[in-house]
Amino acid sequence: MCGIVAYVGSKHCQNILIEGIKRLEYRGYDSSGLATLHNGKLIITRAVGRVASLEDKLEAMGGQPGTVGLVHTRWATHGGVTEFNAHPHRDDRVGIAVVHNGIIENYAALKTLLEEKGHKFSSQTDTEVLAMLIGELYEGDLESAVQAALREVTGAYAIAVICEREPETLVVARKGSPLMVGVGNGEYVVASDGAAIISHTSQAIMLDDYNVVKITPKGFRTSTIHNVPVTHKIHQLELELEEIELGAFSHFMQKEIFEQPKALRNTFRGRFNSDEGRVILGGLADHAKELVKTKRVVLLGQGTALHAAMIGRYLFEDLAKIPSTSEFASEFRYRNPIIEENTVAIAVSQSGETADTLAALVEAKDRGAVTMGVINVVGSTMARETDAGVYLRVGPEIGVASTKAFVGQVAVLTMMALWLGRRRFMGANDCGDLLRQLNTIPDKMEQILSLDAQVKQITERYVERENWLFLGRGYNYPTAMEGALKLKEISYIHAEGMPAAEMKHGPIALINEGMPAVFIANRGKQYEKVMSNIQEVRARGGHVIAIATEGDNEIKHYAEDVMYIPDIPECLSPLLAVVPMQMMAYHAAVLRGHDVDKPRNLAKSVTVE
Numbered sequence: 001m002c003g004i005v006a007y008v009g010s011k012h013c014q015n016i017l018i019e020g021i022k023r024l025e026y027r028g029y030d031s032s033g034l035a036t037l038h039n040g041k042l043i044i045t046r047a048v049g050r051v052a053s054l055e056d057k058l059e060a061m062g063g064q065p066g067t068v069g070l071v072h073t074r075w076a077t078h079g080g081v082t083e084f085n086a087h088p089h090r091d092d093r094v095g096i097a098v099v100h101n102g103i104i105e106n107y108a109a110l111k112t113l114l115e116e117k118g119h120k121f122s123s124q125t126d127t128e129v130l131a132m133l134i135g136e137l138y139e140g141d142l143e144s145a146v147q148a149a150l151r152e153v154t155g156a157y158a159i160a161v162i163c164e165r166e167p168e169t170l171v172v173a174r175k176g177s178p179l180m181v182g183v184g185n186g187e188y189v190v191a192s193d194g195a196a197i198i199s200h201t202s203q204a205i206m207l208d209d210y211n212v213v214k215i216t217p218k219g220f221r222t223s224t225i226h227n228v229p230v231t232h233k234i235h236q237l238e239l240e241l242e243e244i245e246l247g248a249f250s251h252f253m254q255k256e257i258f259e260q261p262k263a264l265r266n267t268f269r270g271r272f273n274s275d276e277g278r279v280i281l282g283g284l285a286d287h288a289k290e291l292v293k294t295k296r297v298v299l300l301g302q303g304t305a306l307h308a309a310m311i312g313r314y315l316f317e318d319l320a321k322i323p324s325t326s327e328f329a330s331e332f333r334y335r336n337p338i339i340e341e342n343t344v345a346i347a348v349s350q351s352g353e354t355a356d357t358l359a360a361l362v363e364a365k366d367r368g369a370v371t372m373g374v375i376n377v378v379g380s381t382m383a384r385e386t387d388a389g390v391y392l393r394v395g396p397e398i399g400v401a402s403t404k405a406f407v408g409q410v411a412v413l414t415m416m417a418l419w420l421g422r423r424r425f426m427g428a429n430d431c432g433d434l435l436r437q438l439n440t441i442p443d444k445m446e447q448i449l450s451l452d453a454q455v456k457q458i459t460e461r462y463v464e465r466e467n468w469l470f471l472g473r474g475y476n477y478p479t480a481m482e483g484a485l486k487l488k489e490i491s492y493i494h495a496e497g498m499p500a501a502e503m504k505h506g507p508i509a510l511i512n513e514g515m516p517a518v519f520i521a522n523r524g525k526q527y528e529k530v531m532s533n534i535q536e537v538r539a540r541g542g543h544v545i546a547i548a549t550e551g552d553n554e555i556k557h558y559a560e561d562v563m564y565i566p567d568i569p570e571c572l573s574p575l576l577a578v579v580p581m582q583m584m585a586y587h588a589a590v591l592r593g594h595d596v597d598k599p600r601n602l603a604k605s606v607t608v609e
């Protein structure tokens with residue numbers, strides 16, 4: 001959601017900025033814009049739609065010169081998708097340009113005040129209010145004006161600001177939304193995430209909330225919005241260029257689906273010893289005494305991460321015998337939740353920046369919960385907010401539709417549940433057995449991935465249908481929800497996921513001739529019950545696509561199509577059952593001609609509540 005890249009140095013920065021913002025396209029956006037300073041004047045170009053439209057405009061005008069500049073992709077919050085609302089926004093007096101990620105909550109009050117002072121607005125955005133406010137408070141020093149303006153603002157922001165009167169200066173700041181400063185040799189590249197920086201430098205400063213950084217070609221200075229100097233630490237970005245490039249794949253989603261075995265091998269590396277039945281999670285070690293006393297686990301997330309959290313609930317109850325709940329972080333946050341003693345709140349998030357999950361995490365912490373993170377992005381806001389945690393280690397996820405992060409989250413939650421279970425009641429042998437099985441998952445995933453052509457063929461048979469059901473029970477009820485989410489996100493087919501038993505309580509009314517119903521029907525405790533649910537669908541003309549355990553020939557009598565997954569204990573089965581559904585969703589989107597990596601209206605990291 002919204003991407004920012006800014007540059008200060010000695011090179012003409014248009015191409016650097018465009019290359020950088022393209023690396024952030026995956027975050028989701030609907031318009032873009034570029035501002036540079038040239039001969040003390042601002043040049044601003046904006047376009048609706050893809051960054052390619054902005055590039056066309058830049059080419060038509062013969063390029064945009066300047067060695068200081070900023071670029072932005074906007075995901076509309078305040079005001080429609082128009083060129084007027086696209087960033088950068090400028091003030092009407094000083095010559096200030098601002099790009100912004102986040103939401104200025106008190107923008108309406110500030111706007112009224114600024115209008116009373118005679119400022120004229122040309123957009124409906126909260127960001128233009130910020131530009132005007134900085135201009136209003138400008139007294140010859142951009143850094144002070146930005147600090148003063150941010151003291152007036154409530155809400156979340158990552159901003160980058162330039163000004164005609166200080167043509168060599170860039171000022172950036174953050175609260176709530178991510179921003180980092182890449183420190184190169186005589187040049188600086190600021191960006192919302194490392195993907196836009198890594199081709200220039202691997203050294204970066206991660207801004208903390210309320211940090212303001214003034215950057216010129218000669219150096220930089222970090223302070224707070226109250227002008228208290230801050231000493232920063234330079235981090236090494238652990239990102240390889242090839243991780244954020246497509247290679248031989250057609251889409252990032254496809255690449256990430258196929259990367260899952262490798263990703264999970266990384267997730268597991270050094271974290272368990274099956275022979276000794278031991279799980280070794282460095283991120284929990286310091287809190288072991290406290291965590292062993294856990295009386296309740298509350299798992300929080302949104303979207304795909306919520307589905308992983310739902311599976312986590314089953315895992316913690318089943319393997320660690322701890323009462324657990326999982327819920328939408330956004331609902332938890334605002335319903336006056338009860339946090340008893342020895343409650344552990346776990347934030348599940350790929351990005352570590354999702355505003356709803358972050359807000360819920362802070363709420364749980366304020367109410368006395370021990371907080372843990374199951375997060376992919378190292379150093380992200382949630383990773384820094386939590387008391388303890390375990391990183392996914394699945395590498396950067398670029399595809400908007402989350403795939404490898406989901407299996408990483410489920411795998412980490414499995415290890416956490418075993419880590420706790422083993423410290424409470426579980427014997428070394430039982431734990432060791434499950435760990436051995438967990439270790440087979442990457443190879444078994446590879447087997448499933450080798451059936452891609454077959455999954456494609458099955459998808460072709462149903463791709464014209466506009467309504468699908470995804471059904472599962474127990475551990476695979478959340479997996480069914482995830483299957484439905486994948487399909488709707490990128491193919492825009494209406495799909496519902498639910499517990500297979502729930503279908504007869506209403507959704508069964510939807511079933512008509514040929515309606516596809518994907519059943520997760522692997523061998524497990526509720527296999528017979530799932531078979532009955534399959535019969536109910538078939539009796540009404542629905543077409544069943546079953547995900548079944550290898551060797552189950554019986555199922556062929558009940559399902560039109562079968563996709564087999566290798567045998568695995570039920571508690572680990574979501575890690576395998578999700579894969580054919582990811583592949584189906586991918587093929588459905590491609591067959592329907594959609595842009596898989598840039599699905600309409602979606603953002604990769606949703607930094608507004």
Ligand code: G6P
Pocket residue numbers: 302303304305306348349350351352353354357400401402602603604605606
């Ligand atoms: C957005 C994305 C989803 C993702 C959700 C949670 O809605 O489009 O794919 O599952 O946010 O993101 P997180 O980064 O917290 O896992």
